[in-house]
Amino acid sequence: MVRVLIADDHLLFAEALEAILSLDGRISVIGRAADGEEAVQLAGSLQPDVVLMDLSMPRGDGFDATRRIRAVNGSTRILVLTGSAATSDVDRAREAGADGYFTKDQIAEDLVRAILDTATLSS
Numbered sequence: 001m002v003r004v005l006i007a008d009d010h011l012l013f014a015e016a017l018e019a020i021l022s023l024d025g026r027i028s029v030i031g032r033a034a035d036g037e038e039a040v041q042l043a044g045s046l047q048p049d050v051v052l053m054d055l056s057m058p059r060g061d062g063f064d065a066t067r068r069i070r071a072v073n074g075s076t077r078i079l080v081l082t083g084s085a086a087t088s089d090v091d092r093a094r095e096a097g098a099d100g101y102f103t104k105d106q107i108a109e110d111l112v113r114a115i116l117d118t119a120t121l122s123s
Helices: 011-022 036-046 064-071 087-096 106-121
Strands: 001-006 027-033 050-053 077-082 101-105
Touching: 001 011, 001 036, 001 106, 011 027, 011 106, 027 036, 027 106, 036 050, 036 064, 036 101, 050 064, 050 106, 064 077, 064 087, 077 106, 101 106
Parallel strands: 001 027, 001 050, 050 077, 077 101
Antiparallel strands: none
């Protein structure tokens, strides 16, 4: 079972994402963070296998949160899930320590596969 933390400030998107992921028996959503600061705190206390990280959030963007989570727990994998496909954002996310980059317009089946593939990086 892959333990996932969703970090996204759009409540409706985060709830829909959790509902979709809960349909797959290999994934367990263990928490949701509404901003970067909460993402760092929850990643520390919940120890997820994978964090789905939005980049544009209040109280610490996804770049900063990714960097901080990676500094504290190198085994937690971070998959950026955002609306931006800009090359500069992809590069900044990788520099911050993200293990993968996924845009919100891709289909759920591909996201599930990406989560499972990202989780195996820590095995």
